[in-house]
Amino acid sequence: MTETLYPELPTTRSSPFDPPVALGVLRESEPITRISFPDGHLGWLVTTHALAREVLADNRFSNRAELQRSPIRAGGKPIPRQPPAKPGMFINMDGQDHAKYRRLLTGQFTVRRMNQLIPRIEAIVRDHLADVRAQGPGADLVEAFALPVPSMVICELLGVPYEERESFQRDTRTSFTLTHDFEEIRAAFERIEGFVADLVRRKHDDPGDDMLTGLIETGELTDEEVANMGLLLLVAGHETTANMLGIGTLTLLNHPEQLAALRDDPSLVDNAVEELMRYLSIVQFGTTRVALEDVELGGVTIKAGDSVNVHIPTANRDPAKFDHPEEFDIHRPATGHVAFGHGVHQCLGQQLARIEMRVGFTALFREFPDLRLAVPAEEVPMRDDMAIYGVHKLPVAFS
Template sequence: MTETLYPELPTTRSSPLDPPAELGVLRETEPISRLAFPDGTLGWLVTSHALAREVLADNRFSNRAELQHSPIRAGGKPIPQQPPAKPGMFINMDGQEHAKYRRLLTGQFTVRRMNQLIPRIEAIVRDHLADVRAQGPGVDLVEAFALPVPSMVICELLGVSYEERESFQRNTKALFHPDQGVSPRSGRPSSGSRTFVADLVRRKHDEPGDDMLTGLIQTGELTDEEVANMGLLLLVAGHETTANMLGIGTLTLLGHPEQLAALKADPSLIDNTVEELMRYLSIVQFGASRVALEDVELGGVTVKAGEPVSISVMAANRDPAKFDRPEEFDIHRPATGHVAFGHGVHQCLGQQLARIEMRVGFNALFREFPDLRLAVPASEVPMRDDMAIYGVHKLPVTFS
């Protein structure tokens, strides 16, 4: 295979819901290609589904924060390398260190807790849809529904008291304001969010509850700093992704009326719909990053130790070698096998909760507002083109 140097990660989309066309060309011609990273490092770009899964499942590729090189710029400048992950921020750790934190948090994502959350999620969704109706036609569905619903679900997980939820909402809104640009990859929670969660952890010692923070404290294996950082990780990774899926997922369904009609006629299609939305949209738009810890043969090339690899989730989830007619949005397709939640040991721990929120949210939204439609032309919906997590900044809608 040739090693043509690609000068930068393609980021200009073909259309609001489609990946950059260059990614598809690379996937067909050079599924692992040389990529020049903005900081001057030479690395690799992976665009095929098979190679994406191979890298994500191989522990010879590291996810440690201090080793990563960002494939994108911020304000026209390279993003500097980050310090090692703080205690508890296990997403950017490897090996036993990662496994310890993940094991403890996995123990909190029990089937019992997820089942207990379903009625609460249904109530949260119902309350916010009532707010949507009260605000009337022209309401911004992002502000009134897509952002607050995951925030309230996180409140349930972390055990935030009802009296504190308004304060929590304010901190969350500031955390995910467009100017912040926070994402699970770059996640830098605001000082207000850090202080709020740290105070909450301290209070859980005296006021324990049936929540994740209490459960983590009671393992006896973690410091308060570690518990607080794991709570922040849940907030960052569990909120922005789901919130943006609710927003851009609604835009996608409204833009495919025949698919939406099928879902309305048969709500049991919701499971397939959620998986297809995850595959089709792939909102982690700048991909996943790994760094080779040793020389690795991959797709006919040698990735040398220390070289970064950028994995295009968008390209992998549109790979015709894996998915039939991948450019089409089709809720009838069995969309299993996508890598929207990652793959391997770092696969998203909260993916089942995210699925529940989307299933409940989309079904309830279109049941409550069967004639929901955009209040502006689709071309006027502002997209999150420059954000690590793709979506819509606003979604004005109308209804009878």
């Protein structure tokens, strides 16, 4: 395979629901491609499902913070290299450091424990849909439903006072907004760090039946480690699921025949959630790994120190894995997608996210059988400017 040098990662979409067309062309013609990163580094871009899984499962590719280079810009400028991850920031660690923290959290995220949360999640959804109904005959579904439901769930799970949500929601939004300068993004993230650190200090005097208290009580972690683990869960636990609820609703409204099938047979909701995850893949710029040694991949040699961007949305549209992948079809057996990642860094909270989406979509379309967009679909503001894709607002109407 030739090592064609491609310019920086394409980010312009031709449709609100589809990855950039250029990436699909690359997937078919040159699935592993030389690409220029914004800081001038010459790395690689992977676009097929098989190669994506191969990279994500291979411990010769690192996720350590200090090795990372971003394939996108913030405020029009390259994102600077970062120092090593702070204690507890396990997402950007490898090997035993990563395994230690993940082990302590795995017990908190068992399928059994997540299933025990279903009645509470159902109650939270029911209460927010009642508020939406009270606002009628229309509402912004992001503000009234998609954002507050997962925010309240993760707040209760971690033991974060829900009345304090506005500050971390605002700073989380800033930290994912790519039109901001990196210094603004860093400052927002540091404010969230301070917020969670203060909360952990308060937990010593006022413990509860929550994850932060549980992590403190293991006796294996410093307060800094607990706070940083909590920060990662807090940010990821509401931002990703909120955007899936928002853009997932838009997708279903935009495919009325699929929505009708889901209404006729609510048991399809499990499949619908998996297909939405595959079809939308809201981590829109993929994820990057760095080779720790020379690795043969897809017919080329990845040199030690080379960055490899794994483009999740394009991999999840790979016709070698999924029949008619450009079609949204809730009848599809959509297992095998990499929307939650793959390998040791696969999303720890994926079962919780699935439950929130299953409960949320089922209740939403049952409560509002005539739910419809209040504006033309092309006027819905999309989150092209955010690392996590979705909709900024979703104006809907109902009887």
